[in-house]
Every structure is written in structure tokens, then in C-alpha cells.
Amino acid sequence: MSARPVLLVSVPAVHLSTIELPGSIYPWRCLRDAVLPPDLRLALLLVMQAAEAQQTEVRFVARPEIFTHGAAREWLDAQAGGAEDHLALTDGNTLRLLPGLRNHMFFFPRGMTSREAALQRLVRLVPEAFAGLASQVNGTLSFRLGARWVRPPLLPLGFAVTPAGEPAQYIPFVWLPGNHGHAGVLSEKEAMAGLPLLKPPxxxxxxxxxxxxxxxxxxxxxxVRDVVLDPAKGPLLIGLPALDRDDAATKDQVEAVLEAFSRTGVALPRRSSWSVRFVAGMPDPAALAGGRLTLHARVPFWHFGRDVLDAAAELVLTGSGTLSAARSLFTTWLGREVAVQRIRPQMGLMPVTVGQVP
Amino acid sequence: MKPALTLDITPLLESQWTGIPVFTRRLVQALDPHLDLHFCMGPNGVPGDAVRQAIRISTGTYLRDAIDAAVETVVKEAARPTIDPAIPLLYPSVKPSPGAAMREASTIHDISTLVMPDTHMPENVAFHLDPLRDQMASDEAVFCCSEATREALCTYLPWVRPRTRVMYQYVDWPEGFEAMDRNQPAIRLGRYAVVIGTVEPRKNLRLLLRALEEPSVAADDLHFVVIGARGWMADQALAQLSPEAQARISFTGFISEFAKYRLLRHAEFLVYPSVYEGFGIPAVEAMSLGKPVLASLSSSFPEVIGPAGLFFDPFSVDGFVAALEEMSNPSVQAELAAQAMPQAARFNAGVMAAPVLEWLAGG
Structure with a gap:
């Protein structure tokens, strides 16, 4: 039995394959010193900070799924220091449960479409496993199971101070219609570790x-169009999205954004601009103070600490479609109301619905 | 009059029988004395004499030829027999689509595609998981290959538990192997242990490779013979070892059942470092030849190996080395070896057939 309460934590095993673990139960330093995807690293930092604040000892378990039964489970229980809770950090591919413990879930790649689709597929396959969760960290998972709605209770965790990571890279906006790949390459060539902003962005x-x-x-x-044409309306910082590829470079992230812009039909000026700039990584929190922060509902808001969120002059939650779940989650998590801007599809044209193939 | 059962023999269509095809073959042989067996491939009937002949010669090639010959013309295709939906239908693995018979059952070998998708190809994950919920919902009985598999399944699908039954498989070496082995020259490998595993994460051979550099293992003269292909991942892992450590391990590549029998029979013990198995038939194969097993403390291993083995944390080199040292003690090895054959004998054709017969009897 440990003197402090013990929390068992598991991470997707795919990230353990290159780590030489000392055993099935391993300490934080094994992950702390490992190469991990940024979103998983942030999730782990968040969990470790929360555990420290609650004076809880964290023990990591490599493959909880092999210790569900019989002698193997007895062995795990003997190593677990009396733990009654297990937090499974999941990338959506699987949900590892430890029967008999309170299982909690942290789906950390919020906004990663393939991971979200994988999680939804898993929920359809084994909804009972999700229905039995004691809580979900920073998530809004809910689903209908038979006659009842299931929503595992929210466990809000947040950073007081935004974790310092690699210095952000600032990249100018370059628009070359029909050649977004080349635009990405040109943008990346101009990347700078820091560039002063004339006013809050x-x-x-x-x-x-x-x-x-x-x-x-x-x-x-x-x-983007407005700021490029009239730099006085800037600066506009666009945080580059994480891609679901290990070999993704900054130019690929830029290309993904430009491709999305090209599908909007909005005519953008063919020029480069530092008034609109892309950011790879987390910007310096001081640079964001007094500015406007627009968070889409499918952005991992918990990457930002209270320092950034409280220092922003304007904080807006946005997206199209219903935002009630995201609003509820975000206001609960933040502890205060947040402005919500629901974007409606552009009006004007008659909607066309094709009901059947002729 | 014997009860009737239709058995889906699709796994037997594979040319080389390992894993689930062997399980299917054993299931046919275990049930044949007790039941009026019919065979099918999906909704189509398959002649019983073709299945039994394929089993006699141990290959799916013959069975495929026999089925293809039966459907080589449109007229013959139209006359192809279909299954009788009134006869209970048992799938020895995945049930691709439910509803072919009024009473259906299927078999879950493990749930690694659900809890360890990172160790499988995406196509394999989809093959097992896409039909899983429908499969379970339409099954009257769900046969699980071990208690560990049953518990794991019920953790995720608790409503399946009342339908689950444990179906252990067994080892059946051909009768002639013992005499054939006696007539062969002695194996000149010195002291050796047989290893089941590959470098892929689930099979966990990397643990052994890491342990080879440990002083106590390096000082020993035990050789490790890995049954299975070496592969480029193993080459990479081996390249990080000293030449002395590399010389301590060899890979057989794909070998015949008889070669496996001989290697196991003359080994000191079996090393089975796999992180997860639904049953672990190689452990029973070794035990049936009187060999103890050094295995991961994981999933079905404690249940299957019982008192004939020593167990270690599959992620701990220190734990593995300590268990290896203990197993290398002749008195410990002899004590465990004495338990091996009785433990293997717990898994026999009667035990495999029993849950199916109980299901058919409505028990």
C-alpha cells in the first residue's frame, strides 16, 4: 500500500514500442524522456500536474489489457499500491479497461478527424465499455444506448500556466492558386522563430x-482576405493543425490549410503577407495578451493555460452546427461564461437536395 | 440417434494449416464421434467425405479442389447443396453474417484486435471487429478459447456473458512421430530452449534479445532456438547485440510439424514471451512432451500452463532473467517437468467437445 493514493495511467501502447521499460509498471520518467506526439505529451503533463496537486502518486501500466483476469490480475493488484482508479489515455483506437477499478478516459487528439472517427466506431462497437466509465477528461462524449443517453461525467483538467514547448515558428501567408504545395514550401522557407507583432493579434x-x-x-x-488586403485589420495568427502522419512537415500543415481555403470559393489575393501568418507550435503567451482568441469547438482548448485564456481581451467559441455541448463543456471547464459565435452556412442560394439517383 | 450440427469449415480452405485451421480440424475430430456432422462454407454445404479426406492428408488444397470441381458448371452450381437452417450452425472463428441457421454459435479466440489494434493490420482489425456485435447478438452460444478470453470479452460486452462457454483445444501429435524421432540421429545443439515468438510487439521476442546481454545470461551456455521466421525487424534488433549474444540465438524459419516436435522433445524447456494470447497452444504442445514453460504472466498463460511453468513480467528484463535463472536450476526444471504432461492432458478432445455437446443438449 502506498502512503499516497495511487492512480494507474495507461497510454496507447503504440508509443511504447521504442521505449525500454523496466516492467509493466513503470514510472513517469520513462515517458517524460521519450519522444512522444505533442498532444500526448501535453495530456500527460496535464495529468501529472493534476495528480501532483491532489498529492496522488501516478504509476503507469504498459498493457492493462493483459491483466484483466486470474493470476496476472492478482500480480497487477499487488503492484498497484491499492489503486482504485485507472485513467486510460486513448487515441480512439481502443479503450483499455481494468475491471474492478474506476476507469476514466482521456481522449486527447480532439479535432483529429481520423482519431475522432476511430473513437466513434469504437463507441458503436462496445458502447457498454464507455457507459461504464467513471469520468471523461475534457470531453463531451455522449451517445444513446438503448433507451438511455449516456454521458460519462466530465472531469475538467486544465493548466494554470500554458506549458512551455518548442519555440513557435511563424510563417508568412502565401497564396498561389492551384499550387498549394509550392506555397507551403515557399512559406516554410521564410519561417522565423519570432517576429514582433505591432499590436495584439x-x-x-x-x-x-x-x-x-x-x-x-x-x-x-x-x-484572411480582409487582413491581406488591409494589414491594419491584422495581425491574424492561424495555428497550424496537427496532421495524422508521423512524417508531416510544416509545409504539409500549411498546404492542408490552403487546400481548405481553396475549397471555400473565397477569392484570395495572390500575394504573400506577414499580416496573416501561420504558427507552428504554441505562440508565446505574452504575445497573445490583449488579443482575440477564437477557439473552434473541435480544438483541444485544454492546450491553453489559464494565463492565456484570462489574458485574452476577447475569447470566442465558434463553429457551425450545434454548439451546446461544446459550450457546456468549455464554460464548465473554464468556470465562466464564454462568448459563442455560431456560424451559419452562407445564405442566398437555394439549397439543393438530391433525393434519389435518376 | 446423434444430434446434428453444421460446422463452417472455411478456415480449412487455407493451404497450410496453422492456428485457426488446426483448431477447426481438431474441432471436427473432437465432435465427429458424438454428432451427425454436416459441413458448410458460408451458406453452402460441403461434402463430408471431402472434409474428412482433407483432414487425413492435412491440407486445404485438396478441399478447395474438391469444392471447385463441384461447381465448375452453372448446372452444378445450381445443384450445390445449401445448409439446413434447422440444424444448429457453429463457426470456429468469425461469423461473417448472421442468420443462416435458427441456432448459431461462433468462437472467439482472443480480443486482441479490440484491445491491441496496434499489433494488427487495419484489414485484420476490420475483419474481426466489423461483424462482432452482430455476431454476438445473433449467437445462442459464444465459445471462448480460455477463461481469460471469456473474461476479456465480457469486460467489453457484458451482456454476452450468459451465452459464453469456454472451449479449450488440445494437442494431437501424429502417432508416428515418436517412432520417427527415435529413428533420427540425435540433435546436436547442446543445451537449448525453444522459443515461440517474433520481434513484432505482441510476440515480444525483443525481451529475450535484451536479456542476452545480461551478465548472468551471457555466462550461461544455453542456446535459444526460435521457431519462426527471422525477418528484417529481428535483423535490426540482432545487429545491436554483441557477436557472442548473436551466436546464442538461431531462427528455424517455417518448419514442419515433425521438425517442431523434434525440437520441442529434445529441448530443456519452452520460452513463450508473448504479451498476449487467447490460449497459447505452443505451451500445451511443449507440456505434452514433458517440457516446462517459461511464459509471460499475462492473459491465458497462467490458466493454460498452471503448475508446469514459471512466469515473468513481459516488460521486465530483470524479471525474465530471474525466471530464466530459476528455470535453469535442474531440480526446479525437473519439478516443473513432472507437472507438464498431466497439465497438457487436461486439454483433450473430450474437453473440447463437451461445451458444444452441452449447448446442443440445451444445457
Whole structure:
């Protein structure tokens, strides 16, 4: 038995394959010193900070799925220091449960469309596993199971101070219609680690999920057009989305955003601009103070600490479609009301619905 | 009059029988004395004499030829027999689509595609998981290959539990192997242990490779013979070892059942470092030849190996080395070896057939 309460934590095993673990139960330093995707690293930092604040000891378990039964489970229980809770950090591919413990879920790649689709597929396959969760960290998962709605209770976790990561790279906006790949290459060539902003910016971090929200991208493209044509309306910072590829470079992230802009039909000026700039990584929190922060509903808001969110002059939650779940989550998580801007599809043209193939 | 059962023999169409095809073959042989067996491939009937002949010669090639010959013309195709939906239908693996018979059952070998998708190709994950919920919902009985598999399945689909039954498989070496082995020259490998595993994460051979550089293992003269292909991943892992450590391990590549029998029979023990198995038939194969097993403390291993083995944390080199040292003690090895054959004997054709017969009897 440990003197402090113990929390078992598991991460997707695919990230353990290159780490030489000392055993099935391993300490934080094994992950702390490992190469991990940024979103997983942030999720782990968040969990470790929360555990420290609650004076809880964290023990990581490599493959909880092999310890569900019999002698193997007895062994795990003997190593677990009396733990009653297990937090599974999931990328959506699987949900590892430890029967008999309170299982909690943290789906960390919020806004990664392929991961979100994988999670939804898993929920359809084994909804009972999700229905039994004691909580979900920073998530809004809900679903109907038979006659009842299931929504695992929210466990809000947040950073007081935005974690310092690699210095952000600032990249100018370059628009070459029909050649977004080359535009991405040109942009990346101009990347700079820091570039002074003349006034507080409007920062819009993106994910692939946000980019799949067409009305939102239309609005953003219009803002880009306006700022490029009239730099006094800037600066506009666009946070580059993480891509679901290990080999993705900054130019690929830029290309993904430009491709999304090209699908909006908004005519953008063929020129480069530093008034609109892309950001790879988390901008310096001081640079965002006094500015406007627009968070799409499918952005991992918990990447931002209270320092950034409280220092922003304007904080807006946005997206098309219903935003009630995201609003509820975000206001609960933040502890205060947040302005919500629901974007409606552009009006004017008659909607066309094709009911059947002729 | 014997009860009737239709058995889907699709796995037997594979040319080389390992894994689920062997399980299917054993299931046919276990049930044949007790039941009026019919065979099918999906909704189509398959002649019983073709299945039994394929089993006698141990290949799916013959069975495929027999089925293809039966449907080589449109007229013959139209006359192809279909299954009788009134006869209960058992799938020895995945049920691709439900509703072919009024009473259906299927078999879950493990749920690694659900809990360890990172160790499978996406196509394999989809093959097993896409039909899973419909499969379970339409099954009257769900046969699980071990208690561990049953518990794992019920963790995720708790409503399936009342339908689940454990179906253990067994080992059946051909009768002639013992005499054939006696007539072969002695194996000149010195002291060796057989290893089942590959470098892929789930099979966890990397643990052994890491352990080879440990002083106590390096000082020993035990050789490790890995049954299976070496592969480029193993080449990469081996390149990081010293030449002395590399010389301690060899790979057989694909070998015949008889070659496996001989290697196991003359080994000191079996090393089975796999992180997860639904049952672990290689462990029973080794035990049936009187060999103890050094295995991961994981999933079905404690249940299957029982008192004939020593167990280690599959992610701990220190734990593995300590267990290996203990197993290398002749008195410990002899004590465990004495338990091996009785433990293997717990898994026999009667035990495999029993849950199916109980299901058919309505028990």
C-alpha cells in the first residue's frame, strides 16, 4: 500500500514500442524522456500536474489489457499500491479497461478527424465499455444506448500556466492558386522563430476537425482576405493543425490549410503577407495578451493555460452546427461564461437536395 | 440417434494449416464421434467425405479442389447443396453474417484486435471487429478459447456473458512421430530452449534479445532456438547485440510439424514471451512432451500452463532473467517437468467437445 493514493495511467501502447521499460509498471520518467506526439505529451503533463496537486502518486501500466483476469490480475493488484482508479489515455483506437477499478478516459487528439472517427466506431462497437466509465477528461462524449443517453461525467483538467514547448515558428501567408504545395514550401522557407507583432493579434488555432467545418473555414478565409488586403485589420495568427502522419512537415500543415481555403470559393489575393501568418507550435503567451482568441469547438482548448485564456481581451467559441455541448463543456471547464459565435452556412442560394439517383 | 450440427469449415480452405485451421480440424475430430456432422462454407454445404479426406492428408488444397470441381458448371452450381437452417450452425472463428441457421454459435479466440489494434493490420482489425456485435447478438452460444478470453470479452460486452462457454483445444501429435524421432540421429545443439515468438510487439521476442546481454545470461551456455521466421525487424534488433549474444540465438524459419516436435522433445524447456494470447497452444504442445514453460504472466498463460511453468513480467528484463535463472536450476526444471504432461492432458478432445455437446443438449 502506498502512503499516497495511487492512480494507474495507461497510454496507447503504440508509443511504447521504442521505449525500454523496466516492467509493466513503470514510472513517469520513462515517458517524460521519450519522444512522444505533442498532444500526448501535453495530456500527460496535464495529468501529472493534476495528480501532483491532489498529492496522488501516478504509476503507469504498459498493457492493462493483459491483466484483466486470474493470476496476472492478482500480480497487477499487488503492484498497484491499492489503486482504485485507472485513467486510460486513448487515441480512439481502443479503450483499455481494468475491471474492478474506476476507469476514466482521456481522449486527447480532439479535432483529429481520423482519431475522432476511430473513437466513434469504437463507441458503436462496445458502447457498454464507455457507459461504464467513471469520468471523461475534457470531453463531451455522449451517445444513446438503448433507451438511455449516456454521458460519462466530465472531469475538467486544465493548466494554470500554458506549458512551455518548442519555440513557435511563424510563417508568412502565401497564396498561389492551384499550387498549394509550392506555397507551403515557399512559406516554410521564410519561417522565423519570432517576429514582433505591432499590436495584439487575433489567434485562431486549427485542427483537421475545424478545417472540416466548411462554414467556419469560409468565414476564416474571408478574414484572411480582409487582413491581406488591409494589414491594419491584422495581425491574424492561424495555428497550424496537427496532421495524422508521423512524417508531416510544416509545409504539409500549411498546404492542408490552403487546400481548405481553396475549397471555400473565397477569392484570395495572390500575394504573400506577414499580416496573416501561420504558427507552428504554441505562440508565446505574452504575445497573445490583449488579443482575440477564437477557439473552434473541435480544438483541444485544454492546450491553453489559464494565463492565456484570462489574458485574452476577447475569447470566442465558434463553429457551425450545434454548439451546446461544446459550450457546456468549455464554460464548465473554464468556470465562466464564454462568448459563442455560431456560424451559419452562407445564405442566398437555394439549397439543393438530391433525393434519389435518376 | 446423434444430434446434428453444421460446422463452417472455411478456415480449412487455407493451404497450410496453422492456428485457426488446426483448431477447426481438431474441432471436427473432437465432435465427429458424438454428432451427425454436416459441413458448410458460408451458406453452402460441403461434402463430408471431402472434409474428412482433407483432414487425413492435412491440407486445404485438396478441399478447395474438391469444392471447385463441384461447381465448375452453372448446372452444378445450381445443384450445390445449401445448409439446413434447422440444424444448429457453429463457426470456429468469425461469423461473417448472421442468420443462416435458427441456432448459431461462433468462437472467439482472443480480443486482441479490440484491445491491441496496434499489433494488427487495419484489414485484420476490420475483419474481426466489423461483424462482432452482430455476431454476438445473433449467437445462442459464444465459445471462448480460455477463461481469460471469456473474461476479456465480457469486460467489453457484458451482456454476452450468459451465452459464453469456454472451449479449450488440445494437442494431437501424429502417432508416428515418436517412432520417427527415435529413428533420427540425435540433435546436436547442446543445451537449448525453444522459443515461440517474433520481434513484432505482441510476440515480444525483443525481451529475450535484451536479456542476452545480461551478465548472468551471457555466462550461461544455453542456446535459444526460435521457431519462426527471422525477418528484417529481428535483423535490426540482432545487429545491436554483441557477436557472442548473436551466436546464442538461431531462427528455424517455417518448419514442419515433425521438425517442431523434434525440437520441442529434445529441448530443456519452452520460452513463450508473448504479451498476449487467447490460449497459447505452443505451451500445451511443449507440456505434452514433458517440457516446462517459461511464459509471460499475462492473459491465458497462467490458466493454460498452471503448475508446469514459471512466469515473468513481459516488460521486465530483470524479471525474465530471474525466471530464466530459476528455470535453469535442474531440480526446479525437473519439478516443473513432472507437472507438464498431466497439465497438457487436461486439454483433450473430450474437453473440447463437451461445451458444444452441452449447448446442443440445451444445457
Amino acid at each position: 487575433h489567434f485562431v488555432p486549427l485542427t483537421l476537425g475545424a478545417l472540416s467545418d466548411h462554414p467556419f473555414v469560409v468565414e476564416l478565409a474571408k478574414q
